Amino acid sequence: MKQTKSKRPFPCFTDTSRREFLVGAGAAGLALGIDGLIPARAQTDQVKPDYTLRIGTSLVELSPEHIVSTTTYNGQFPGPLLRFKEGQRAVVDVYNDTDTPELVHWHGQIIPSDVDGAAEEGSPYIPAHGMRRIAFVPRPAGFRFYHTHVVAGADLNRGTYTGQVGPVYIEPKNEPGNFDREVFLVLKEFEPSFSRGGDMAMEVLAGAPIKELQDIAEKADEQFKGPKGYEVSYDLFSVNGKMLGHGEPIRVKPGERVLFHILNASAGEIRSLALPGHVFKIVALDGNPVPTPADVPVLWLGTAERVSAIVEMNHPGVWVMGDLSDDDRGHGMGIVIEYANAKGKPQWSKPKPFKWDYAIFGKNGATPAQPDETMEFTIVKHNGALAGFNEWTLNGEAFSMDAMKPMYTVHEGRRYRLKFRNASDDIHPLHLHRHSFELTRVGGKATAGVMKDVVMLGGFQELEFDFVADNPGPTLFHCHQQLHMDFGFMALFNYA
Numbered sequence: 392m393k394q395t396k397s398k399r400p401f402p403c404f405t406d407t408s409r410r411e412f413l414v415g416a417g418a419a420g421l422a423l424g425i426d427g428l429i430p431a432r433a434q435t436d437q438v439k440p441d442y443t444l445r446i447g448t449s450l451v452e453l454s455p456e457h458i459v460s461t462t463t464y465n466g467q468f469p470g471p472l473l474r475f476k477e478g479q480r481a482v483v484d485v486y487n488d489t490d491t492p493e494l495v496h497w498h499g500q501i502i503p504s505d506v507d508g509a510a511e512e513g514s515p516y517i518p519a520h521g522m523r524r525i526a527f528v529p530r531p532a533g534f535r536f537y538h539t540h541v542v543a544g545a546d547l548n549r550g551t552y553t554g555q556v557g558p559v560y561i562e563p564k565n566e567p568g569n570f571d572r573e574v575f576l577v578l579k580e581f582e583p584s585f586s587r588g589g590d591m592a593m594e595v596l597a598g599a600p601i602k603e604l605q606d607i608a609e610k611a612d613e614q615f616k617g618p619k620g621y622e623v624s625y626d627l628f629s630v631n632g633k634m635l636g637h638g639e640p641i642r643v644k645p646g647e648r649v650l651f652h653i654l655n656a657s658a659g660e661i662r663s664l665a666l667p668g669h670v671f672k673i674v675a676l677d678g679n680p681v682p683t684p685a686d687v688p689v690l691w692l693g694t695a696e697r698v699s700a701i702v703e704m705n706h707p708g709v710w711v712m713g714d715l716s717d718d719d720r721g722h723g724m725g726i727v728i729e730y731a732n733a734k735g736k737p738q739w740s741k742p743k744p745f746k747w748d749y750a751i752f753g754k755n756g757a758t759p760a761q762p763d764e765t766m767e768f769t770i771v772k773h774n775g776a777l778a779g780f781n782e783w784t785l786n787g788e789a790f791s792m793d794a795m796k797p798m799y800t801v802h803e804g805r806r807y808r809l810k811f812r813n814a815s816d817d818i819h820p821l822h823l824h825r826h827s828f829e830l831t832r833v834g835g836k837a838t839a840g841v842m843k844d845v846v847m848l849g850g851f852q853e854l855e856f857d858f859v860a861d862n863p864g865p866t867l868f869h870c871h872q873q874l875h876m877d878f879g880f881m882a883l884f885n886y887a
């Protein structure tokens with residue numbers, strides 16, 4: 392969404408503000424990087440790694456006309472699919488061939504803070520032109536992914552604006568499901584630029600805006616007047632690193648059941664996906680099996696969300712599986728599905744509007760366990776307050792990247808309910824590190840049993856999720872939109 396496709400002049404934030412962002416990130420990286428630097432020889436002499444990742448600059452051919460230069464893993468986009476076995480210790484060697492410190496975050500895994508890959512939690516950086524060996528016991532089973540976790544700030548060549556993303560599949564001890572084959576899809580935009588904000592689509596999520604939250608936003612807007620803060624828009628869109636029509640089609644046979652594992656690898660966009668004449672049977676969200684698998688005509692994925700869905704191929708033809716936005720699809724966001732013996736131009740037809748409702752995948756009639764404690768967070772935007780960038784506050788406080796101060800304390804074994812109140816019109820993909828959470832209220836409806844690690848909070852809406860504090864160590868919470876997390880939308884939980 393937010394498709395402001397026209398290129399605007401580069402924003403003129405002051406020199407000092409830019410320098411602060413860059414120096415801030417660099418200095419923190421250096422301090423932590425030295426701590427975490429174990430000589431490469433000593434680390435690698437004995438055990439062979441399960442995987443090696445090399446972070447470096449490479450070209451990605453989205454189409455013959457559109458070749459972009461970006462930072463990738465192993466010179467490819469997306470990064471290689473890493474398959475792990477649940478509970479079986481894995482070793483990954485990461486070489487950083489760039490001249491800035493990097494971090495690889497193992498998104499959705501319940502692992503220790505020092506290998507999770509977030510500096511705020513104490514994970515050491517992978518030094519520039521250095522390496523780090525990372526070892527952990529992969530869990531839980533399901534579709535996870537890995538991506539960089541550095542601060543981008545005002546630099547669109549850093550962080551998740553780059554091509555540093557790849558899928559992870561942790562094989563369960565027993566593979567359930569009735570499908571013929573698996574296909575992984577990574578949805579990703581390239582060529583980001585700053586713009587002065589479009590509007591977030593409000594028709595995406597079930598639920599209604601709450602007046603009280605709109606009033607809070609109105610007050611904040613009176614205080615922070617002026618032009619809208621910067622947003623990021625993109626010129627090129629891709630599925631598995633190819634613009635629509637330029638990659639190999641997915642070739643299917645009538646009657647085949649294809650299990651799609653779909654990742655929204657965007658730095659900040661909300662994505663939709665539809666396949667004309669077909670439905671998606673959603674079997675897992677963020678890699679976790681849902682209590683009630685359900686058929687939907689359209690997928691909506693917030694930044695970093697994953698959907699695993701089975702499509703029964705029962706409508707022969709040549710089809711575009713693509714984003715509902717004509718503009719995004721027109722600039723590449725889609726992939727061709729081609730039935731055996733079908734010929735012709737790939738067909739697209741727009742599905743009827745469909746509101747995304749996480750609650751339909753929940754446990755029917757069940758109520759979640761009672762929490763031991765409830766914490767409430769009110770999210771407010773300070774329009775353009777940071778050199779033209781919006782500042783984001785949780786309960787009045789923007790996270791400081793310099794102080795990295797833990798703000799909330801949890802006790803091992805307790806169940807926490809986090810209640811979020813969004814006093815902004817943006818959809819925020821909320822992400823908790825190192826834990827899975829259970830949705831307990833969304834779009835005004837109580838629910839239970841849907842386990843996730845990212846969830847979209849609608850504009851002027853409320854949302855509640857519970858997590859059990861069962862993985863001691865500093866734990867980061869943030870909005871997964873790079874632009875929001877870099878400008879305040881973050882909090883650090885500490886175990887007592």
Ligand SMILES: [Cu+2]
Binds near residue numbers: 819870875880
């Ligand atoms: Cu956000």
